[in-house]
Amino acid sequence: MPSMEHVAHPQQRAFNPYTENGGTILAIAGADFTVIAGDTRQSEGYSIQTRYAPKVFRLTDRAVLAVNGFAADGNMFVKKVKQRLEWYRHAHAKDMPLRAIARLIQTMLYAQRFFPYYVYNILGGIEDDGTGAVYSFDPVGSYEREACRAAGAAQSLVQPFLDNQIYFKNQQAAPGQTHPSHLPLPDVLSIVIDSFTSATERHIEVGDGLEMYIVLAKGRNTQGMESLHGVQELSSKLDGERVFVVRRELKKD
Amino acid sequence: MDHFPTNWGRPRNDAFDHYNTYPIPVRPQNNAFADSVQRTQQPIVTGTSVLGLKYKDGIMIASDTLASYGSLARFKDIKRLHQVGDFTAIGASGDMSDFQALQRDLESLIISEEVTEQDGHKLGPKEIHEYLSNVLYGKRCKMDPLWNSVIVGGFKDGERFLAYVDLLGTTYTSSTIATGYGAYIAQPLLRKAVEGKEDVLTEAEARKILEDCLRVLFYRDARSLDKYQIATVNASGPSISDSIKLETSWGFAEGIRGYGAQTQ
Amino acid sequence: MARGRTRWWWKRETRSVTVTQVTRSLEDSEERPNMAMELNGGSVIAMVGKNCVAIASDLRLGNQALTVATNFEKIFPVSEQLYIGLCGLATDVETLRERFRFLVNMYTIKESRAISPQAFAHLVSSTLYEKRFGPYFIEPVIAGLEPITTTPTDGSAPTTEFRPFIAGADVIGCLNFAKDFIVTGTASDKLFGVAEGLWEPDLGPEDLFETISQTLLNAVDRDAYSGWGAVVHVITPDKVVSRTLKARMD
Numbered sequence: 001m002p003s004m005e006h007v008a009h010p011q012q013r014a015f016n017p018y019t020e021n022g023g024t025i026l027a028i029a030g031a032d033f034t035v036i037a038g039d040t041r042q043s044e045g046y047s048i049q050t051r052y053a054p055k056v057f058r059l060t061d062r063a064v065l066a067v068n069g070f071a072a073d074g075n076m077f078v079k080k081v082k083q084r085l086e087w088y089r090h091a092h093a094k095d096m097p098l099r100a101i102a103r104l105i106q107t108m109l110y111a112q113r114f115f116p117y118y119v120y121n122i123l124g125g126i127e128d129d130g131t132g133a134v135y136s137f138d139p140v141g142s143y144e145r146e147a148c149r150a151a152g153a154a155q156s157l158v159q160p161f162l163d164n165q166i167y168f169k170n171q172q173a174a175p176g177q178t179h180p181s182h183l184p185l186p187d188v189l190s191i192v193i194d195s196f197t198s199a200t201e202r203h204i205e206v207g208d209g210l211e212m213y214i215v216l217a218k219g220r221n222t223q224g225m226e227s228l229h230g231v232q233e234l235s236s237k238l239d240g241e242r243v244f245v246v247r248r249e250l251k252k253d
Numbered sequence: 254m255d256h257f258p259t260n261w262g263r264p265r266n267d268a269f270d271h272y273n274t275y276p277i278p279v280r281p282q283n284n285a286f287a288d289s290v291q292r293t294q295q296p297i298v299t300g301t302s303v304l305g306l307k308y309k310d311g312i313m314i315a316s317d318t319l320a321s322y323g324s325l326a327r328f329k330d331i332k333r334l335h336q337v338g339d340f341t342a343i344g345a346s347g348d349m350s351d352f353q354a355l356q357r358d359l360e361s362l363i364i365s366e367e368v369t370e371q372d373g374h375k376l377g378p379k380e381i382h383e384y385l386s387n388v389l390y391g392k393r394c395k396m397d398p399l400w401n402s403v404i405v406g407g408f409k410d411g412e413r414f415l416a417y418v419d420l421l422g423t424t425y426t427s428s429t430i431a432t433g434y435g436a437y438i439a440q441p442l443l444r445k446a447v448e449g450k451e452d453v454l455t456e457a458e459a460r461k462i463l464e465d466c467l468r469v470l471f472y473r474d475a476r477s478l479d480k481y482q483i484a485t486v487n488a489s490g491p492s493i494s495d496s497i498k499l500e501t502s503w504g505f506a507e508g509i510r511g512y513g514a515q516t517q
Numbered sequence: 518m519a520r521g522r523t524r525w526w527w528k529r530e531t532r533s534v535t536v537t538q539v540t541r542s543l544e545d546s547e548e549r550p551n552m553a554m555e556l557n558g559g560s561v562i563a564m565v566g567k568n569c570v571a572i573a574s575d576l577r578l579g580n581q582a583l584t585v586a587t588n589f590e591k592i593f594p595v596s597e598q599l600y601i602g603l604c605g606l607a608t609d610v611e612t613l614r615e616r617f618r619f620l621v622n623m624y625t626i627k628e629s630r631a632i633s634p635q636a637f638a639h640l641v642s643s644t645l646y647e648k649r650f651g652p653y654f655i656e657p658v659i660a661g662l663e664p665i666t667t668t669p670t671d672g673s674a675p676t677t678e679f680r681p682f683i684a685g686a687d688v689i690g691c692l693n694f695a696k697d698f699i700v701t702g703t704a705s706d707k708l709f710g711v712a713e714g715l716w717e718p719d720l721g722p723e724d725l726f727e728t729i730s731q732t733l734l735n736a737v738d739r740d741a742y743s744g745w746g747a748v749v750h751v752i753t754p755d756k757v758v759s760r761t762l763k764a765r766m767d
Binding site: 154156157158159160161163164165169170171194195198199201202 | 706709714
């Protein structure tokens with residue numbers, strides 16, 4: 001006979017402090033700009049909680065942070081990062097450089113190593129040298145600088161598409177030519193929109209709205225954004241890096 | 254100069270070193286009840302769905318008045334809606350003892366705000382919601398959650414506010430919100446009736462929508478009751494109704510075997 | 518012999534489980550995905566074009582994370598213009614390939630004509646459903662050209678047109694007649710993402726070849742259980758072009 005020990009024991013379910021709230025985020029770096037995007041659906045299980053819950057946040061005029069995973073942790077994490085950046089501003093009378101924000105985020109994530117923020121972070125913006133940059137993180141803080149990254153529910157749908165369209169993986173350049181290392185802004189924007197419409201089509205947790213942040217390097221004109229309608233500028237000054245946000249509808253089913 | 258004798262090499266004295274301020278002594282664990290302290294592992298006395306919506310001049314929150322003990326309808330006139338300050342109403346589902354603890358917490362928050370009455374600031378629904386989410390998120394981080402889903406609604410400075418927060422600290426805003434079974438049964442009805450019409454719906458229409466949803470919930474949610482309250486918050490502040498009896502009709506049951514009076 | 522007997526009794530003993538234990542093991546299996554579908558790895562995709570279809574797969578055969586072979590074909594011809602891709606447990610790939618060969622031969626002999634893609638899809642479906650409660654761990658993909666013969670009323674010679682046909686099924690034969698593409702295998706979610714981004718209607722054979730190849734290669738490069746080579750078959754009314762692709766071998 002099997003022992004009754006584990007049979008008789010009443011099943012007690014422990015409190016689970018985590019949940020998943022769906023959605024997907026994405027960032028692509030250009031030569032002198034970065035696009036950071038995320039959908040705006042927040043869900044739990046099969047229920048849509050709201051059709052508009054931002055996952056992408058402006059930190060400074062040159063840094064935008066996208067958070068995806070457990071929404072409560074994400075919001076708290078963004079709040080704490082913003083607080084640290086404000087303290088930095090008060091201490092140094094300038095905004096923190098992007099690579100320093102990236103290291104700050106890694107330190108803050110790793111500080112919670114044994115009760116992690118269940119959040120995937122993608123930081124995008126303009127580096128001190130004026131180049132576009134994307135930093136991606138795992139929940140406990142390991143990070144790297146990349147040219148593009150997708151994360152969240154539809155990461156597995158979007159990332160291989162980006163490999164193909166951004167890194168030109170499995171594509172051969174025309175004879176005597178090489179692939180461009182950075183794409184122009186209009187191309188990047190259409191790839192971002194295509195990625196999200198594709199993910200919306202095939203993933204139930206993605207949809208409702210798309211929020212794209214565009215960060216332009218200091219002195220770069222808005223070339224490539226003319227055809228974009230409904231652009232809203234969020235920069236605090238016009239002579240530095242500039243931040244814009246564009247919103248688009250996604251399918252709601 | 255080091256002013257602390259323990260750092261000079263004086264031997265430790267068990268008689269009084271425990272009462273020193275520095276170095277902080279390791280006090281003996283003498284909490285005899287440490288093993289007996291229980292955290293909320295599961296809700297005990299529970300309230301079911303709460304519904305909330307935005308309408309033309311404010312927001313409305315509705316819930317029935319039942320507090321269940323498992324499948325037992327234990328307390329049939331429990332107030333699950335609560336006024337906070339001058340601009341806000343909240344409604345809670347989940348554990349009722351945790352909710353009443355929250356009520357006391359919010360009450361003391363409002364009282365402590367009276368000290369700064371003259372500063373020109375008053376706690377509005379946004380602040381109450383932020384406070385609540387910090388409390389609930391803080392408790393979940395201690396693995397000692399307040400087992401509730403709370404809807405916060407309010408009206409301040411000409412602005413409507415309707416938001417949600419739960420035991421995990423998850424938050425969101427939306428023009429319609431439903432907790433518990435309401436999320437599955439009432440939310441689709443609410444969305445159909447409200448989305449896109451937030452600025453048109455009158456108070457009477459909004460009340461009708463909520464009553465209809467509560468009625469459907471009463472028909473299908475076994476932990477619900479046909480007695481409810483509605484909180485309305487508009488420019489003239491929050492007002493919470495007394496318990497109201499829900500009008501239900503069971504005429505259809507006569508024709509269905511198992512529902513009506515038939516015995517065979 | 519004695520050893521075997523003891524073992525047998527031991528088995529009997531463990532079978533007398535209590536109800537609670539049964540419930541628990543059911544709960545466990547709900548948490549754990551079906552390992553058989555990921556044991557050997559591999560992915561298949563089919564796409565519709567203008568007057569053509571394409572079907573492609575990777576070539577990996579693995580034992581969990583260990584790659585055992587890099588020449589394991591999963592796509593087989595059923596008739597001249599009809600192919601089937603069998604994706605999932607490798608042993609069932611072999612079994613079903615033989616079973617479908619037998620069933621199609623029987624059909625061809627009995628009916629004295631080639632099986633149509635439509636009919637073959639239903640044959641696949643019912644063959645899988647026969648094993649409803651102990652299924653083959655295979656999610657098949659079917660791609661072919663459906664011949665549509667029209668006899669003109671003026672007495673002139675009948676003409677045959679070809680309509681592209683693709684279909685997919687789950688392990689118990691629930692058919693999916695998609696109008697664009699079908700994906701299966703360990704890289705299916707990746708394939709969905711890339712295909713949804715690259716595919717467009719009415720691609721000619723060459724463009725369809727490029728689209729399905731790019732979709733497959735980029736998807737399997739992000740999948741640890743698929744890759745290590747790929748084959749593509751493009752089926753047109755007058756020929757089938759099969760190509761082996763140069764792929765990442767890591």
